[in-house]
Amino acid sequence: MLQTKQLQIYEQLSMAKEQLNEQQPTQQVSVVEPIDPINPVDYFTAFEHEQTHRMFWKDTTDTTYYVGIGVHKVFQANQDRFATIKNQWKRFLNDIMISDDVKKETGPLLFGGFSFNENIKGEKWANFKPGQMVLPKMMLTVNHDSYYMTYNVQLSQETDLDLLVSELEGWHDKVQETKEYDANTHSLQSLNSLDYGEWEKLINEAVETIKRGDLGKVVLARELNAKFNQDINISVVLKRLELQQSDSYIFIFDQGDETFISATPERLVRVQGRDLLSTCLAGTTGRGQIESEDDLLAWQLLNDEKNLNEHDYVVRMIKDAIEPLSETVDIPEKPVIYPLRALQHLYTPVTATLKSTTSIFDLIERLHPTPALGGEPRDKAIKYIEEEEPFERGWYAAPIGWIDHEGNGEFAVAIRSGLIQHDQATLFAGCGIVADSVPDAEFEETKLKFTPMLDALGGVTR
């Protein structure tokens, strides 16, 4: 990796340009500047009328945001997708010049996701790839009280730097011009889902399979099709999610004129240097209307054998998956409650010190799908889902996230998610089926899990 001295972006770019010559007529450069505080949702919204790729990431602490605009380079893969993208990214980083004051989580940072299965079937997901990550042209980083803009550009000897810099900094005016969020936005017209009879059959068959001993656990989901009176305004949906889902990640990824969106509480893995944090999140109940009811529900969840069983599968599997890649692993003995707006989950954090050679992509490959999304044994559960679930998962329940140029990164799993196609939204919600699962309780659980995204879309569910 080449390095330049930190200066204003014009100077950073002109230094890079001066190094061009006949042997090296072009150079990719990543430059960064600190900026005044700006609302990340406003920045995202400022580009709503442009035919440009938008990406959004917020973590569960509400202190880290990345907003990517435009595409500098796409990394995609079908077979062996995690290792392929890992290698593509490594090779790319050898070629890009990175300014030396690139702070943590600025500079070249790759956003994107993967599908649940290695193959994606069907028309609905035609635009989405099994693995697709994008290095944006511009990226806003919000890290607590620090704000930065990263620009990834390709320079040649012909590049007009005055023009380039004025284009790059054009976002200032756009954000100024952004109007209030449109109150007359899309409204819900109809909702369509698997009818209860079919769900009952699906769950009863899974329970029988489990009782026969063919499977320990399997996560089954249903699709909800929501139709609106006009094209869905993603900025409005994002604004609502940002207000309502403070303990969840928010992820948005455009693909052509379609968008995948998720407000998930479930971390797959975070890597900072050699520190790993993973999360077991499985086992669910609702929220009470008043505190005493809420506390009772939480207490019941913490003591409910069926939910503890669902949760334990995840803890055991994550432990086994990360141990070979780690020097130490630390897992508390019992789960605690992770409360969200509409539901609460059983939660066990997993921390580890990684072996120095471990990449986040190696971890994803071993972890995905955990039994919170797939089941146990993993391969049998995946096959069962593929054969029995009456829809294509696409990117639902799969890894979504980012990695920076130093290998730090974070991936969540895309639950509480939906595919937005013009005036249609396809939402997904699933639940862990174990031996004592009951179809109507699991149906109610998926109903609760639809609420975050459906509320944000403007469809009232409760």
Ligand SMILES: C=C(O[C@H]1C=CC=C(C(=O)O)[C@@H]1O)C(=O)O
């Ligand atoms: C598969 C989903 O949730 C998983 C995550 C948390 C709790 C779960 C549960 O209790 O069943 C699921 O394993 C989903 O929301 O679509």
Ligand SMILES: [Mg+2]
């Ligand atoms: Mg459950």
